[in-house]
Amino acid sequence: MPPKLCALCSKERAILRRPKTGQQICKDCFFYVFETEVHNTITEAKLFKPGDRVAIGASGGKDSTVLAYVMKTLNDRYKYGLELFLLSIDEGITGYRDDSLETVKRNQQQYNLPLKILSYHELYGWTMDRIVEKIGRKNNCTFCGVFRRQALDRGAASLNVDHIVTGHNADDIAETVLMNIMRGDIARLGRCTLICTQGEDTIRRSKPFKYAYEKEIVMYAYFKKLDYFSTECIYSPDAYRGHARMFLKDLEAARPSAIIDIIHSGEAFEVKEEVKQAAKAQRKTLFLSRPTALAKGILERCKRCGYISSNDLCKACVLLEGLERGMPNMSIKEKERSRLEVGYGPSDMRTIPKFELPPVLADAASPQPKGLREN
Numbered sequence: 001m002p003p004k005l006c007a008l009c010s011k012e013r014a015i016l017r018r019p020k021t022g023q024q025i026c027k028d029c030f031f032y033v034f035e036t037e038v039h040n041t042i043t044e045a046k047l048f049k050p051g052d053r054v055a056i057g058a059s060g061g062k063d064s065t066v067l068a069y070v071m072k073t074l075n076d077r078y079k080y081g082l083e084l085f086l087l088s089i090d091e092g093i094t095g096y097r098d099d100s101l102e103t104v105k106r107n108q109q110q111y112n113l114p115l116k117i118l119s120y121h122e123l124y125g126w127t128m129d130r131i132v133e134k135i136g137r138k139n140n141c142t143f144c145g146v147f148r149r150q151a152l153d154r155g156a157a158s159l160n161v162d163h164i165v166t167g168h169n170a171d172d173i174a175e176t177v178l179m180n181i182m183r184g185d186i187a188r189l190g191r192c193t194l195i196c197t198q199g200e201d202t203i204r205r206s207k208p209f210k211y212a213y214e215k216e217i218v219m220y221a222y223f224k225k226l227d228y229f230s231t232e233c234i235y236s237p238d239a240y241r242g243h244a245r246m247f248l249k250d251l252e253a254a255r256p257s258a259i260i261d262i263i264h265s266g267e268a269f270e271v272k273e274e275v276k277q278a279a280k281a282q283r284k285t286l287f288l289s290r291p292t293a294l295a296k297g298i299l300e301r302c303k304r305c306g307y308i309s310s311n312d313l314c315k316a317c318v319l320l321e322g323l324e325r326g327m328p329n330m331s332i333k334e335k336e337r338s339r340l341e342v343g344y345g346p347s348d349m350r351t352i353p354k355f356e357l358p359p360v361l362a363d364a365a366s367p368q369p370k371g372l373r374e375n
Contacts, residue, residue: 008033016223019215019256027223034220038208039074045195047206050081053161057152058086058107058115060100062221063167065107065228067209070220071165072111085159086111089151090119091144092127093234100229107227118155120147124320125350132235135328141239143319143328150307150316154355156203168207171214171248174259177266178244193266213259305352317352324349 003013004024012026018033025033042048056071058064068086075082088104091097101117108115121127124147132140156164173193180189191197196206209217221228236242251258301307302314309315322328 016219019219019252020213020260022256030219030223034212034216035070035073035077038070038212039078041195041211042074042080042208045206047165047196047208048080048082048163051083052081052163053083053085053159054163054165055085055087055116055152055156055159055161056113057164057166058088058104059167060088060103060107060229061167062218062226062228062230063169063209063214065103065226066217066221066224067165067167068107068111068113069224069226071208072113084113085161086113086115087152087155087159087161087164088115088117089148089155090117090121091148092120092129094129096231096234097128099231103227103229110227114159116155116159118151118158120151123147123151123154124316124352126320126323128235131323131328134323137235139329140235141241143323144235146315146319150314150352150355153203153307154353157356161203163204163206165206165208167209167217169209169212169214169217170259170263171245173207173210173266174262175241175244175248177262178248179241182244189266189269193263211260211263302355305355307352307355320352321349 006012006014006026006029007023008025008029012028014024015027016030017024018030048054054071056064056068058068068084071082071084074080075084086104086108088101090101104115104117107113119127128140128144131143135143152164176192177189179185180192195210196204220226248259248262251262255261300309300312302309302317303312304317305314307314307316313321319328
């Protein structure tokens with residue numbers, strides 16, 4: 001039987017089947033369609049404008065490595081006019097993050113992009129190894145998620161960027177939809193499929209890989225021979241997300257379009273009016289940038305570190321106080337958290353450095369913000 005020709009160019013031999021569409025195509029056509037789909041996602045969502053300073057969240061893994069390569073490629077090809085940076089967070093996980101950061105440093109040289117590394121130890125005085133030693137593995141992802149999100153903002157602020165892009169792919173977003181349904185988390189369900197989000201931060205975050213399948217990202221990295229780190233976090237196997245991931249993989253095996261179908265379903269969800277009222281505080285900021293919300297008085301600053309927060313203390317300060325006072329699990333329980341927020345803790349208790357808006361966003365937080373991009 002003669003070799004099957006590419007379904008797109010009909011010239012070259014097909015060497016792979018796209019998990020997303022089932023098409024059998026050649027390597028060059030796969031590169032073209034993958035990059036073009038990401039470009040279309042960026043342009044249709046109007047994620048950037050010329051002159052934007054954009055930080056790429058770089059972990060050294062497949063998603064962030066491919067994102068850095070594709071962002072640089074598209075920026076050069078389509079003249080986006082972006083100034084790109086690599087931003088890495090060192091959580092302090094021996095045998096995992098220290099090795100992956102070596103990959104990021106090689107990527108810096110390969111893509112010729114500036115790199116900023118900010119560590120948990122530098123910012124919070126704790127590493128994830130110490131946190132897990134203190135609390136065990138049951139709730140460690142809670143600490144890491146909160147600390148990492150704020151660390152990304154602080155790193156971006158130090159780079160004076162106004163936009164962060166992350167390597168979250170279609171599988172990640174579909175998993176989040178499933179998790180929020182299973183937990184009954186209506187507030188997050190209403191915004192988890194947004195391509196551009198501004199949660200508990202001040203800097204725009206977007207997901208150019210929103211519609212890119214994880215399998216295709218792996219295939220792209222493989223055929224492009226990109227340098228990436230493939231080991232999973234040693235503390236993540238017990239994470240709740242893992243159950244949603246296993247369920248999604250079973251669905252994908254039976255119906256490959258299940259991933260995109262779940263994302264589209266999440267986009268189409270409508271929340272009842274009474275539920276909207278219950279989540280009013282969170283939904284007020286859904287279509288506002290955080291500096292605008294701050295200027296309108298919807299949000300306040302953490303009274304301890306100055307980070308954007310809807311409470312007196314931001315979540316990171318609450319978690320850090322729990323660690324410093326030797327009561328880390330108490331900082332996770334809603335009913336007992338107030339005991340930490342009103343307490344003063346040890347006299348030598350470490351606190352998070354004051355957060356300052358980057359200059360490019362300083363004007364946006366003024367009483368009359370101008371030049372803000374609509375989401």
